Amino acid sequence: MRTALVLGTGLIGTSAALALSARGVRVHLEDRDPDQPRTAAALGAGTEEPPEGPVDLAVVAVPPAHLAPALLALQRRGAARGYVDVGSVKGGPRRELAALGGDLGTYLGTHPMAGKERSGPLAATADLFEGRPWVLTPTPTLDTEVLNLALELVALCRAVPVVMDADAHDRAVALVSHTPQLVSSLVAARLERAEEAAVRLCGQGIRDVTRIAASDPGMWLDILAANPGPVADVLAEVAADLDETVRALRALESADEAKRGAGAAGVEAMLRRGRAGRERVPGKHGAAPAAYETVGVHISDRPGELARIFADAGRAGVNIEDVRIEHATGQAAGLVQLSVEPEAARVLTQALREHGWSVRQ
Structure with a gap:
């Protein structure tokens, strides 16, 4: 890969551009907001100058709702030999691109599993993706050259390629990314009108749980609107667990010893399930979590x-x-x-x- 076009110079697009530029790729930057590519270029992410001809790879880093139209526009102008996006939802944009008449042979949906609470080019870093999973969702019609270009992109960003089906990816991120964002926001929302005396008691536990609630609401609305079904499915399961836990806690207030026992058993079962799930989260270098x-x-x-x-x-x-x-x-x-x-x-x-x-x- 000698040349690339990055469309969308927010956190992800600029970070990818910084990584590519640092490894000798000439990167051209585009964005509907002219200030953003100017800022990204000043950071060393590439150039605002348009390419003289088709680049090797176009990287589309725009919100999920705009992915398919943006990809189609690039394909129709012959902007690149291959096209990838880095959006957090994969199934819907690919189906929309196909419905619009886009070329699925030169397009590969990808998703680097990295980010920050901050957004925009000033939050970008060249090492954002280092060691992080980067999901690729190839189809049977995908051109091998485009797959190789995408793998080179992942390698240059020092990420770890993971191949998945697009819809399986969307169900997975609903569980491990999108629902946690909503749950974090729900817990943080309890603090909005809490008494100052209570807020002053906040410790590391509440900071851990609410950290991602500081993310940009507009950005997350775009993501959730592109993956509402899988997220709603997971959230419904969480809601069912919450209802069961509420009933168990209410039972602990009962004067009936048997009800209190059942309540304690219910709460303990939920805590044990949570601990068992937490133990499955990969630890250092992707291995099983160590007991430090x-x-x-x-x-x-x-x-x-x-x-x-x-x-x-x-x-x-x-x-x-x-x-x-x-x-x-x-x-x-x-x-x-x-x-x-x-x-x-x-x-x-x-x-x-x-x-x-x-x-x-």
């Missing part, structure tokens, strides 16, 4: 403190597998939680204490 031990370190909010902790851990020969920070309410301090292999926890604890850190294991 957590070492907590009290830290002040000063420049260089995190670097010192990591340096001290490195000198002790301990690899930090994961890290999270729990911020203290109203104080310039917090608790850094370092996840390490169980056999390394004692070594790390001793080394950090020797270097003057306050450690909680």
